[in-house]
Amino acid sequence: MEYAFQIRLPHLYVKATHDRSVVLQAQRRMRDLVPGAIVRTLKTGADCRSCSTVTDGN
Secondary structure (H helix, E strand, C coil): CHHHHHCCCCCEEEEECCCCCCCHHHHHHHHHCCCCCEEEEECCCHHHCCCCCEEECC
8 A cells, every 4th residue: 555655647737728617827727736747738619619639738
């Protein structure tokens, strides 16, 4: 059981560009609470109905 606390996993934070349920300020705050997380951007929203591109980004 003591080894379970020594396991380190990479963290991934996915931000949605036009998320209407979580505003951008809140997304940034959540991202900042996980130092060292890999950040990816998912293009979303009404202006991007067919987008499925994930990009690097902060």
